[in-house]
Amino acid sequence: MSLPGLKDEPLRSNMRPGGAFIQGPNVAVEGDGSIASFPSSPPGGAMIKINVSHGSSLHEVQLPAQSTFRDVKKLLMPRTGLDPQEQQLFFRGKEKDDEEHLHIEGVKDKSKILLLVDANSGEKKHEEIRQEEIKNEEEISKGSEAVAGVRAEVDKLSQRVIATKMAVDGGHKVSEQEFLVLTELLMRQLLKLDGIEAEGEAKMQRKAEVSRVQNYVDTLDSLKARNANPFESVSVTTEWATFDSEEENVNASSSSTSTKVTQDWVQFD
Structure with a gap:
C-alpha cells in the first residue's frame, strides 16, 4: 500500500x-x-x-x-x-x-x-602509511621479544634433557618423575609459543622454536622407554653370544665324530 x-x-x-x-x-x-x-x-x-x-x-x-x-x-x-x-x-x-x-x-x-x-591528502596518506609501518615493526619487535623469552627457558630445560640422555646412555636409572616434570615444562613452553602473535621474522622464529621444543619432547619419550628397560639390549647380546657358543660346541662335536669314524675305517682297512 x-x-x-x-x-x-x-x-x-x-x-x-x-x-x-x-x-x-x-x-x-x-x-x-x-x-x-x-x-x-x-x-x-x-x-x-x-x-x-x-x-x-x-x-x-x-x-x-x-x-x-x-x-x-x-x-x-x-x-x-x-x-x-x-x-x-x-x-x-x-x-x-x-x-x-x-x-x-x-x-x-x-x-x-x-x-x-x-x-594535504598526499601527506596524510604518507603519514598513515608511515604510522602503519611503525605499528607493524612494533608488533614484530614484541613478537620477537616474546619468542626470545621462551627460547631462554627452553635453553635451561635443554641442559636437563642432555643430562638425562647421558645418564640413560651410561646405563644409570633415571626416576620416572624426572621425565614427567621435564615433559610438562616443555609442553608449557609450547603453550606460550602458541599464544604469541607474530608476523614476519618473528613468526619464523616462533616456528623454529616450536620445532625445537617438540624435538626435545620426542627425545624424552625415547629415553623414557629405554630407561624402563635398561637391560634389554644387553639381554639380546647375551642371547646371541650363547647361540654362538652352542654352535661352536656342535661344530667341535661333529669334528670329533668325523675323526673317530675316519680312524675306524683306517683300522678296518
Whole structure:
C-alpha cells in the first residue's frame, strides 16, 4: 500500500556481465567497495542534477536536493578515483563542509560545483602509511621479544634433557618423575609459543622454536622407554653370544665324530 503523494521509485542501478557495477542516480561505491544508496526524493522534494568541474572534466551528478556535500563526494569517487577525504568541493567560491546540505546552501538543478584535490591528502596518506609501518615493526619487535623469552627457558630445560640422555646412555636409572616434570615444562613452553602473535621474522622464529621444543619432547619419550628397560639390549647380546657358543660346541662335536669314524675305517682297512 502506498502513502498518498508518495510514488514507488525503484533503486536504479545496472550490472554489466561479470558483475561490474555501473553507478545509478541514487547509488555510489564506498571506499571499501560497498555500495551506498540514497533515498528517493521525499514528498514535495526533487532530484537535481549538478555539474561538477574537475580539471578538464565535467561530471554530471544526480541526487536528492536535500543531500549533503559528503553525498556528492561519494558519487564522485568512482568517477574521479579520489577518496572523499581527498576531495574539496567549492560552491560560489567557498569550500563546503561535508555535513552542509545542498538545498540549504543554495545548490539547485544545473548548479555548478568545483572539485579540487586536497593538497594535504598526499601527506596524510604518507603519514598513515608511515604510522602503519611503525605499528607493524612494533608488533614484530614484541613478537620477537616474546619468542626470545621462551627460547631462554627452553635453553635451561635443554641442559636437563642432555643430562638425562647421558645418564640413560651410561646405563644409570633415571626416576620416572624426572621425565614427567621435564615433559610438562616443555609442553608449557609450547603453550606460550602458541599464544604469541607474530608476523614476519618473528613468526619464523616462533616456528623454529616450536620445532625445537617438540624435538626435545620426542627425545624424552625415547629415553623414557629405554630407561624402563635398561637391560634389554644387553639381554639380546647375551642371547646371541650363547647361540654362538652352542654352535661352536656342535661344530667341535661333529669334528670329533668325523675323526673317530675316519680312524675306524683306517683300522678296518
